Amino acid sequence: MKRIKTIETRNMAKSLQNGGCGECQTSCQSACKTSCGVANQKCEKAEK
Amino acid sequence: MIHQYKLNGYNIVLDVFSGSIHVVDDFAYDAIKIWDEEGKEKAAEILQSKYADNTEITEEDIKNIMSDIDELVKDKKLFTDDIFEVNAFDLKERHTEIKALCLHVAHTCNLSCSYCFAKQGNFCGEEAIMSAETAKAALDFLIKNSGERHNLEVDFFGGEPLLNWEVVKETVNYARSIEKQYNKNFRFTLTTNGVNIDDDVIEFSNKEMQNVVLSLDGRKEVHDRFRKTPAGKGSYDIIVPKFKKFVEKRGDRDYYMRGTFTAYNTDFLEDILHMADLGFTEISMEPVVTAPGQPEGLTEEDLPVLFEQYEKLALEMLKRKKENHPFTFYHYMIDLTGGPCIYKRISGCGAGTEYLAVTPWGDLYPCHQFVNDPEYKMGNIYDGITNTKARDEFKLCNSYARPECRDCWARLYCSGGCSANAYHATGSIKGVYEYGCRLFKKRIECAIMMKIAEMM
Numbered sequence: 233m234k235r236i237k238t239i240e241t242r243n244m245a246k247s248l249q250n251g252g253c254g255e256c257q258t259s260c261q262s263a264c265k266t267s268c269g270v271a272n273q274k275c276e277k278a279e280k
Numbered sequence: 281m282i283h284q285y286k287l288n289g290y291n292i293v294l295d296v297f298s299g300s301i302h303v304v305d306d307f308a309y310d311a312i313k314i315w316d317e318e319g320k321e322k323a324a325e326i327l328q329s330k331y332a333d334n335t336e337i338t339e340e341d342i343k344n345i346m347s348d349i350d351e352l353v354k355d356k357k358l359f360t361d362d363i364f365e366v367n368a369f370d371l372k373e374r375h376t377e378i379k380a381l382c383l384h385v386a387h388t389c390n391l392s393c394s395y396c397f398a399k400q401g402n403f404c405g406e407e408a409i410m411s412a413e414t415a416k417a418a419l420d421f422l423i424k425n426s427g428e429r430h431n432l433e434v435d436f437f438g439g440e441p442l443l444n445w446e447v448v449k450e451t452v453n454y455a456r457s458i459e460k461q462y463n464k465n466f467r468f469t470l471t472t473n474g475v476n477i478d479d480d481v482i483e484f485s486n487k488e489m490q491n492v493v494l495s496l497d498g499r500k501e502v503h504d505r506f507r508k509t510p511a512g513k514g515s516y517d518i519i520v521p522k523f524k525k526f527v528e529k530r531g532d533r534d535y536y537m538r539g540t541f542t543a544y545n546t547d548f549l550e551d552i553l554h555m556a557d558l559g560f561t562e563i564s565m566e567p568v569v570t571a572p573g574q575p576e577g578l579t580e581e582d583l584p585v586l587f588e589q590y591e592k593l594a595l596e597m598l599k600r601k602k603e604n605h606p607f608t609f610y611h612y613m614i615d616l617t618g619g620p621c622i623y624k625r626i627s628g629c630g631a632g633t634e635y636l637a638v639t640p641w642g643d644l645y646p647c648h649q650f651v652n653d654p655e656y657k658m659g660n661i662y663d664g665i666t667n668t669k670a671r672d673e674f675k676l677c678n679s680y681a682r683p684e685c686r687d688c689w690a691r692l693y694c695s696g697g698c699s700a701n702a703y704h705a706t707g708s709i710k711g712v713y714e715y716g717c718r719l720f721k722k723r724i725e726c727a728i729m730m731k732i733a734e735m736m
Binding site: 234237238239241242245247250252255260270272273274275276277 | 297298299300301302303304305307308341344345348349351352356357360363364367377379380429430431433467471493538566610611612613614615616617618619620621622623624625628629630631634635647648692693694695698720723724727731732735736
């Protein structure tokens with residue numbers, strides 16, 4: 233596409249099927265302690 | 281739902297429910313906007329008429345843009361439907377095992393920071409130190425209630441946890457002695473003001489703590505304004521050399537310099553850069569959360585300045601990365617391909633369900649920010665969760681629980697926001713701390729722009 237460039241991102245619909253293992257870090261534990269953002273959390277499931 | 285914004289010369293389109301991100305030129309940006317507002321058929325007409333006399337774009341170009349948009353819609357990368365809402369409450373129900381504890385090993389502190397949400401460490405209650413027996417019983421409680429979860433997190437928190445250092449060490453050693461038999465992996469974090477850091481703390485923590493969070497607000501005058509010793513002396517000169525040594529010896533292991541900015545330093549970028557210039561590369565800087573009317577509290581008038589600071593921070597980070605001396609800002613870390621799944625994006629921090637705070641007496645609260653609020657005492661580590669009303673309230677607290685979030689593009693990045701902030705701002709954990717939302721959205725816009733800038 234000439235005028236639109238799509239950046240590679242995780243497929244959210246697919247993650248509904250293969251996500252939810254819960255092994256990832258609790259978001260508030262890592263550094264902030266006063267906010268709740270999940271965007272910076274790493275997925276820890278070996279096979280996505 | 282989509283979100284469009286322009287930043288640092290990029291036209292960015294986020295497709296909320298697929299998580300897709302598109303970088304587009306001005307004409308495609310306009311076409312997507314009109315398509316969103318008017319629908320496909322009308323958009324084609326409007327665009328042809330709007331750009332009829334524009335020499336930079338032909339009728340054929342417009343047709344191609346419309347065809348590209350159509351393709352993205354068919355590929356479910358633009359204007360995608362919300363397929364998650366119907367399952368949102370089931371998703372939250374799916375895992376209720378506990379996986380993280382914030383252990384308040386010391387409800388006392390050797391600093392006296394006037395902006396402290398824990399009220400100088402005692403959380404408006406008695407000063408206290410957690411015994412080794414209580415700490416070990418808390419780990420037993422965690423293992424017993426963690427189901428199949430393998431990774432368990434424990435944050436040594438306070439007050440100031442180094443005032444109870446021997447118990448911290450004994451607790452870690454206890455965890456290591458039992459984790460294999462239960463097929464668990466403990467990940468420890470230490471959050472400290474740095475005053476009592478010594479060689480023993482450095483050596484033990486660098487071996488056992490997966491992460492250390494070191495409290496530093498930035499420039500000396502900024503740090504010393506709030507972070508004082510009980511005698512009223514600033515703590516900057518005491519702690520900075522210790523933090524430097526700690527981090528130097530830490531090698532590749534995780535750490536964060538964690539600061540708070542207030543109305544007194546809305547130019548907080550200077551504080552972040554000060555920390556970076558001290559040699560610290562992992563930095564987190566949080567807006568202060570205070571009761572309304574406090575002089576340090578951030579106000580509506582501060583917002584344009586704060587937005588500008590976040591944008592300048594993003595540009596400076598891109599510049600320093602190019603110059604080969606990068607640093608990390610916690611809120612700009614975003615993993616677009618390997619980031620959180622939809623379950624995590626909906627359910628958020630897990631306070632009151634997956635995550636609990638434990639007081640020195642073994643009482644349980646939804647998180648560290650609710651400690652000593654009688655309404656939210658959840659139970660204790662010996663009897664488990666007895667306040668099922670509070671637990672059930674938190675179980676349903678997700679990114680779909682708040683009507684205010686219904687039209688927000690950022691809800692799958694913030695997962696509904698911090699319940700404690702919401703509670704303190706509105707009186708309900710299902711409320712919305714709108715000020716925090718506005719800062720959060722700005723940070724996400726910057727973080728995504730930085731990813732794009734690095735790729736293009």
